[in-house]
Amino acid sequence: xxxxxxxxxxxxxxxxxxxxxxxxxxxxxxxxxxxxxxxxxxxxxxxxxxxxxxxxxxxxxxxxxxxxxxxxxxxxxxxxxxxxxxxxxxxxxxxxxxxxxxxxxxxxxxxxxxxxxxxxxxxxxxxxxxxxxxxxxxxxxxxxxxxxxxxxxxxxxxxxxxxxxxxxxxxxxxxxxxxxxxxxxxxxxxxxxxxxxxxxxxxxxxxxxxxxxxxxxxxxxxxxxxxxxxxxxxxxxxxxxxxxxxxxxxxxxxxxxxxxxxxxxxxxxxxxxxxxxxxxxxxxxxxxxxxxxxx
Amino acid sequence: xxxxxxxxxxxxxxxxxxxxxxxxxxxxxxxxxxxxxxxxxxxxxxxxxxxxxxxxxxxxxxxxxxxxxxxxxxxxxxxxxxxxxxxxxxxxxxxxxxxxxxxxxxxxxxxxxxxxxxxxxxxxxxxxxxxxxxxxxxxxxxxxxxxxxxxxxxxxxxxxxxxxxxxxxxxxxxxxxxxxxxxxxxxxxxxxxxxxxxxxxxxxxxxxxxxxxxxxxxxxxxxxxxxxxxxxxxxxxxxxxxxxxxxxxxxxxxxxxxxxxxxxxxxxxxxxxxxxxxxxxxxxxxxxxxxxxxxxxxxxxxxxxxxxxxxxxxxxxx
Numbered sequence: 058x059x060x061x062x063x064x065x066x067x068x069x070x071x072x073x074x075x076x077x078x079x080x081x082x083x084x085x086x087x088x089x090x091x092x093x094x095x096x097x098x099x100x101x102x103x104x105x106x107x108x109x110x111x112x113x114x115x116x117x118x119x120x121x122x123x124x125x126x127x128x129x130x131x132x133x134x135x136x137x138x139x140x141x142x143x144x145x146x147x148x149x150x151x152x153x154x155x156x157x158x159x160x161x162x163x164x165x166x167x168x169x170x171x172x173x174x175x176x177x178x179x180x181x182x183x184x185x186x187x188x189x190x191x192x193x194x195x196x197x198x199x200x201x202x203x204x205x206x207x208x209x210x211x212x213x214x215x216x217x218x219x220x221x222x223x224x225x226x227x228x229x230x231x232x233x234x235x236x237x238x239x240x241x242x243x244x245x246x247x248x249x250x251x252x253x254x255x256x257x258x259x260x261x262x263x264x265x266x267x268x269x270x271x272x273x274x275x276x277x278x279x280x281x282x283x284x285x286x287x288x289x290x291x292x293x294x295x296x297x298x299x300x301x302x303x304x305x306x307x308x309x310x311x312x313x314x315x316x317x318x319x320x321x322x323x324x325x326x327x328x329x330x331x332x333x334x335x336x337x338x339x340x341x342x343x344x345x346x347x348x349x350x351x352x
Numbered sequence: 353x354x355x356x357x358x359x360x361x362x363x364x365x366x367x368x369x370x371x372x373x374x375x376x377x378x379x380x381x382x383x384x385x386x387x388x389x390x391x392x393x394x395x396x397x398x399x400x401x402x403x404x405x406x407x408x409x410x411x412x413x414x415x416x417x418x419x420x421x422x423x424x425x426x427x428x429x430x431x432x433x434x435x436x437x438x439x440x441x442x443x444x445x446x447x448x449x450x451x452x453x454x455x456x457x458x459x460x461x462x463x464x465x466x467x468x469x470x471x472x473x474x475x476x477x478x479x480x481x482x483x484x485x486x487x488x489x490x491x492x493x494x495x496x497x498x499x500x501x502x503x504x505x506x507x508x509x510x511x512x513x514x515x516x517x518x519x520x521x522x523x524x525x526x527x528x529x530x531x532x533x534x535x536x537x538x539x540x541x542x543x544x545x546x547x548x549x550x551x552x553x554x555x556x557x558x559x560x561x562x563x564x565x566x567x568x569x570x571x572x573x574x575x576x577x578x579x580x581x582x583x584x585x586x587x588x589x590x591x592x593x594x595x596x597x598x599x600x601x602x603x604x605x606x607x608x609x610x611x612x613x614x615x616x617x618x619x620x621x622x623x624x625x626x627x628x629x630x631x632x633x634x635x636x637x638x639x640x641x642x643x644x645x646x647x648x649x650x651x652x653x654x655x656x657x658x659x660x661x662x663x664x665x666x667x668x669x670x
Binding site for chain 2: 086093184186209330
C-alpha cells in the first residue's frame, strides 16, 4: 500500500515536470520573437551587424524608430488605420445590433425569413472577383467609404448578439411596452445598456479585425493617402520600391540598417494591440465563450 | 353559385391576409426600419456578388456589364481543367491544408490538456494569456517576422545556423521549405487561441470523477487516459469535422505575403491563383470560374462533414 502510493507520487512529479516544461516552452516560443525584434530595433548598428544581439538590446539606439516615424507615409497611414478602426467599429456595432434586435424578437413575422437570408451568407458567397466587381460597380474604389463598408457586418457576430438579446429577461421589455415605449426606445434604453458585456467583446473583435486588415485595403485603395498602416507595412517587408526611400534614410543616417527599420515598423504597427492586450484579454476570451456556447 | 361562394371566400382570405400584413407592418414598424439598412447591406455586399458568379459562364466585359456580355457556357471551366497548373494548384491546396490539419489540429488539444493539468492558478492564467497573444497580431506582422527571421543574410535562424557552421539556407528561394513555414506559422499563430474551446470543455468535467479515480489509486496519467480524454472526445470530433469542412479555406493572404515566383511550385494555391488571374491580370471570368470551382468543392466538403457528424456524434453543425 505504502509502496504503491510512493510510486504514484513519483509518476505524478514527472508528469507535472513535463507539463510545466512544455507550457514554459510554448510561452518562450511565443514571446521570444517579439523580444528579439524589439532588442534588434533598439540596439546600436555595430552590435546588430556583428550578430551579437540575441536576447536583450546591446547599446541603445532609437534611430530606427525615428527613421520610420519620419516617413510621412507612415504617420498618414497610422491616422488612416485609427480612422478605419474607430469609425468602422462603430458602424459595425451599429449594423450588427440593428440586425440582431429584430431577429431576437419572437413576435416578428419576418424573423425566420430574415434569419435564413443571413445564414445563407455563412455558406455561400461570391468570392474575390465578383466582390471586387461589386465595389467597382458601386464606384467605391479608392474611397474611405469602401473600407468602412466592405466588412461592416459579420453574420456570425449577429448570431452571437442575437442569442444574447434573446437571453435577456422579457419582463423589462413588456413593462416598457405597457408604458407606451416603442421598439426603438426599448432597443436603445433597455436592450443596449443591458448588453454591454457582449457589445464590448464583439466590438473588440471587430476593432482588432479592422486594425489588422490589409488584403482588401490594398486591392480597393490606390491612393497612397488613404492606405492603412498594415498596407504600408506590407511594402516595408516585401516591396523593393520602398527600399529606395529606405536607402535614402540609410545614407542620411548611419545608425540604421534595413533590418532595424523593418523591425521598428513591425513594433510600431503592433504596439497598440500588445499594449491593450493584457487589459482586454478577458473580454476576448469571454467573446469566444459566448460564441461557443451560443452557437 | 358554388364558384362565386368560393371566390368571395378566397377574396375574404386575401383581404384578411392583407389586413394581417398591414397590422404586422404597423405593430412592428420599428423592427422593419431597423432591419432595412442591414437588408440593403446584405443585398449589396453578399447577394449581389453571388449573382456576379454568373460571369464565370460569360466572356465578361467590364464596359458591357453582366447583361451585355456574351455567354460562353463552361468554356472557362474547361480551360481551367486543361490549365498546365491545374494539377499543381490542386495538389498544393490539398497538401497545405492536410499538413495544417495534421499539425494544427492536435496541438491545441495537447496545449489545452497541459493547461488543464496546471494547478498553480497564477501561472496558468499568465501562460494562457501569452498563448492567445499571437492570434491578435496581424498576418502582416507575423509574415514580416517570418521573412526577416529566415532571411539568408540577416535572419536569426541563419545566424544561429552559421554558429554551428551550417551555410545560409535560402528559405524563400527553395520550394521545399514553404509548406513547413506555412504550417508552422499557422500553428504558432492559432494554437493557443484554438485551445480555448477545449479548455472550456475540460472545465466542464465533474471533479467528482477525478476524486473517485484518486480513491481507486489512479495517477494523473491514468486520470488523463480514462477520464479527461473520453470526456473531451465529443468536442474533438466536432472540431475535427469543422476543420475537415474548411479544408480548402487556405489562409491565402498569408501566402500572398510570403511567396514569390521561385516557390510557386509548392506555394501557389487555388486562392492565390484566383487573386493573380483576376485582380492582377484582370482576367475576371476565368478567375471567377476557378473560384466557383473551389467554392463547389468546398461546399461538398462542408456538407459531407456535417453529414458525417450527424452519423458519428448525432450532433450536426447546423
